[in-house]
Amino acid sequence: MLNNIKSNFIVKVIFIHLYDRIQLKLIKYNKILQNKINIKLYNYKIFSGRYIEYEKDGNSKEYNYRGELEYEGEYLNGERNGKGKEYYKNGELKFEGEYLNGERNGKGKEYDYDGNLKFEGIYLKGKEWSGKGYNENNEIEFELNNGKGILKRYYDNGQLEFEGEYLNGELNGKIKAYYYNGTLEFEGEYLNGNCWNGKGYYINNKISYELKNGKGLVKEYYYKSQLLFEGQYLNGDRNGKGKEYHENGILKFEGEYLNGEKNRKGKEYHNNGKLKFEGDYLNDKRNGKGKEYDYDGNLLFEGQYLYNFKRKGKEYYSNGKLKYEGEYLFDNKYNGKGYDQNGNIIFELINGNGKIKEYFGDGKIKFEGQYSNGKANGKGKEYDYDGKLEYEGEYLNGKRNGEGKEYYRNGQLIFEGEYLNDKRWNGKVFDINNNIAGILNNGNGKGKEYYFGELEFEGEYLNGERNGLGKEYNYSGELKFEGEYLNGKRHGKGKEYYYDGKLMLEGEYLNGKRNGEGKEYNRNGQLIFEGEYLNDKRWNGKMFDKNNNIVGILNNGNGKIKEYNEDGKLEFEGEYLNGKRNGLGKEYNYSGEKFEGEYLNGKRHGKGKEYNYNGELEFEGEYLNGKRHGKGKEYNYNGELEFKGEYLNGQRWNGKGKEYNYNGELIFEGEYLNGQRWNGKGKEYNYDGEIEFEGEYLNGKKID
Numbered sequence: 001m002l003n004n005i006k007s008n009f010i011v012k013v014i015f016i017h018l019y020d021r022i023q024l025k026l027i028k029y030n031k032i033l034q035n036k037i038n039i040k041l042y043n044y045k046i047f048s049g050r051y052i053e054y055e056k057d058g059n060s061k062e063y064n065y066r067g068e069l070e071y072e073g074e075y076l077n078g079e080r081n082g083k084g085k086e087y088y089k090n091g092e093l094k095f096e097g098e099y100l101n102g103e104r105n106g107k108g109k110e111y112d113y114d115g116n117l118k119f120e121g122i123y124l125k126g127k128e129w130s131g132k133g134y135n136e137n138n139e140i141e142f143e144l145n146n147g148k149g150i151l152k153r154y155y156d157n158g159q160l161e162f163e164g165e166y167l168n169g170e171l172n173g174k175i176k177a178y179y180y181n182g183t184l185e186f187e188g189e190y191l192n193g194n195c196w197n198g199k200g201y202y203i204n205n206k207i208s209y210e211l212k213n214g215k216g217l218v219k220e221y222y223y224k225s226q227l228l229f230e231g232q233y234l235n236g237d238r239n240g241k242g243k244e245y246h247e248n249g250i251l252k253f254e255g256e257y258l259n260g261e262k263n264r265k266g267k268e269y270h271n272n273g274k275l276k277f278e279g280d281y282l283n284d285k286r287n288g289k290g291k292e293y294d295y296d297g298n299l300l301f302e303g304q305y306l307y308n309f310k311r312k313g314k315e316y317y318s319n320g321k322l323k324y325e326g327e328y329l330f331d332n333k334y335n336g337k338g339y340d341q342n343g344n345i346i347f348e349l350i351n352g353n354g355k356i357k358e359y360f361g362d363g364k365i366k367f368e369g370q371y372s373n374g375k376a377n378g379k380g381k382e383y384d385y386d387g388k389l390e391y392e393g394e395y396l397n398g399k400r401n402g403e404g405k406e407y408y409r410n411g412q413l414i415f416e417g418e419y420l421n422d423k424r425w426n427g428k429v430f431d432i433n434n435n436i437a438g439i440l441n442n443g444n445g446k447g448k449e450y451y452f453g454e455l456e457f458e459g460e461y462l463n464g465e466r467n468g469l470g471k472e473y474n475y476s477g478e479l480k481f482e483g484e485y486l487n488g489k490r491h492g493k494g495k496e497y498y499y500d501g502k503l504m505l506e507g508e509y510l511n512g513k514r515n516g517e518g519k520e521y522n523r524n525g526q527l528i529f530e531g532e533y534l535n536d537k538r539w540n541g542k543m544f545d546k547n548n549n550i551v552g553i554l555n556n557g558n559g560k561i562k563e564y565n566e567d568g569k570l571e572f573e574g575e576y577l578n579g580k581r582n583g584l585g586k587e588y589n590y591s592g593e594k595f596e597g598e599y600l601n602g603k604r605h606g607k608g609k610e611y612n613y614n615g616e617l618e619f620e621g622e623y624l625n626g627k628r629h630g631k632g633k634e635y636n637y638n639g640e641l642e643f644k645g646e647y648l649n650g651q652r653w654n655g656k657g658k659e660y661n662y663n664g665e666l667i668f669e670g671e672y673l674n675g676q677r678w679n680g681k682g683k684e685y686n687y688d689g690e691i692e693f694e695g696e697y698l699n700g701k702k703i704d
Helices: 002-009 031-037
Strands: 044-047 050-053 058-063 069-076 079-087 093-100 103-111 117-124 127-134 140-144 149-154 160-167 170-178 184-191 194-201 207-211 216-221 227-234 237-245 251-258 261-269 275-282 285-293 299-306 309-316 322-329 332-339 345-349 354-359 365-372 375-383 389-396 399-407 413-420 423-430 436-441 444-451 454-462 465-473 479-486 489-497 503-510 513-521 527-534 537-544 550-554 559-564 570-577 580-589 592-600 603-611 617-624 627-635 641-648 651-660 666-673 676-685 691-698 701-703
Touching: 194 216, 332 354, 423 444, 436 454, 537 559
Parallel strands: none
Antiparallel strands: 044 050, 050 058, 058 069, 069 079, 079 093, 093 103, 103 117, 117 127, 127 140, 140 149, 149 160, 160 170, 170 184, 184 194, 194 207, 207 216, 216 227, 227 237, 237 251, 251 261, 261 275, 275 285, 285 299, 299 309, 309 322, 322 332, 332 345, 345 354, 354 365, 365 375, 375 389, 389 399, 399 413, 413 423, 423 436, 436 444, 444 454, 454 465, 465 479, 479 489, 489 503, 503 513, 513 527, 527 537, 537 550, 550 559, 559 570, 570 580, 580 592, 592 603, 603 617, 617 627, 627 641, 641 651, 651 666, 666 676, 676 691, 691 701
16 A cells, blocks of 8 residues: 555656667558658667657657557657657557656646546646646545645545645655555655655554654555555665565565665566566566566576566477577567477577567467567568468568458458558458458448457448447347447447347447446346446446336445346345445345345455355355455355365465364364465364374375
8 A cells, every 4th residue: 555655646757778779670661651650760769668759859759669659749859848648558648738858847637547537737847736636536536736735545435545745746744544444554654755654554453563764564455455565664665575465365576675666586476376487676677687487387488687678588388398599679589599399490580680480388380470670570470379370461560561461260361451550451351251341441431340250340440440330249149239439449329238139238438338328128128227327337326126116226326226137136235335336235146145245346345154056054254355265164055064264365275274074073174275285284083083194284295
């Protein structure tokens, strides 16, 4: 929480000049295509992985190393000066406003990843200075005046997340932070944006840690009270040894920190507990020697990193055989050799140039074609996981640009024509029977999209994206949605359908989500909700049962309601907050009650009970994020106790526990790890209650 609060309001922009200048050499395409892409060859630079297309004074564009637009606007003396816009990776607008000497300075607006306004006002040297902050519901959360004010942030359930004093554009003074359920998490003081003095609390109100003059052993938590970080603080930030955790409780990182960033040695882990990376860090980035592993723990890469990018090393297939050895430029292969699984050289790159073949982890071909500057440039071919040809044509800067063809899995043509930045631009679309299904002209026209030969979409396009009227279809060919689109997303009026073609919903959409007036129906055509939606959530309106009786009223996403499934049967009854299940509630299956207990943000969270199809108690205990987590008990079909102990992420996990047979007799007591009798001491009993084994277990096996 402490680190999250800090990162919300302190923006650090660090430019590391890996290279003063690298002239990007592009394959020469026809002039019409180059004009469409708007590439100016005479001023194209790379700064720390960013491609910057600019004039010394005037309008410019910045791209990340993947070629995605990050900024467009005015430049002066090689820096952002004047009006400009920043973008997220998904293309959504992040900020629009004024800059001075490369920093936000003057009037501006900031948006979240979904396009909701976050802040509007005046910036000074990159900091929010005077203006108003908004939540996702466009409600004012805080106001600043000359860098001063009381900041408040709220969770999506309306609960206060934190409140604190803001001075000189940073958190300075008293502050309180809260868990998602409203329990106090931290109370104390900040100094220049750093946590300085105060106490942290567990969700049960017991003291977790204490900070004095920015120093102490600290525990940070996700908003749902799951441990996020534990380690040493110095000068109000992470300094020294520490550990980070995934939301499911699995270790995410362990290593050393300096001024809040990973530095020196460390290890990263996948959310299944398998090692993901081990090596050196500098300023929160992989820097120096390191190794990467896939989700199953297989070595993928070992070598040198520079500011989070691979610089030199070896890549391996999932079976451990050498795949590539050489140098990289911004994670792209640059100087080196590639090998097949028999050890034969299949390509060689010199300064990022050459013919290349890439393979999936199992050794099946993924891409073959011409590389320039470490990316696909020129002619090439793409293949799917089964080795079937998916695309053949021209590339520019790693994207489909120029003439090309796409194919169905059976080898028949899907599209033939021109591409622009991975979008179909000019050409013909064909159905599975080779009939013309659409024609595109400069990205505009009517067309059809297919998935594994099945029609997925048909409708109108503009600039290579879905714009206008269109229809979506499910895997069975049934109509899934029909309505209006804007920039590739559902936007305007539309209708959704069940898999059998019956109407599910009719209403309004905004940015791909249900927003505005709408009606929902069950499969029998009976109304189950009528009112307003906000970001796909029922917000204001009435809920109905199959007899058209009102069974719940929502006001700004809050109220007591009943939910019915598509067949009109009761599925849930309980409390709603901000459009989601929050508080006490009950779930039902086709035979009766399935669960009763507490919810948080739409998931089981807190104490609860589960029942089997006969209505008999199956489990009682604690939940976290929808899964069994904490202390609990399991029962068999005879109602006898089967297990008693601790759970983590839905499994019998870490700590002590007891197992019982169908007669309720004790058969094991001891320690568990990863859902098994794993490491530690334990006892097994026979049917007469006598100790059959007493000792230690390792990796699920008895140690004799």
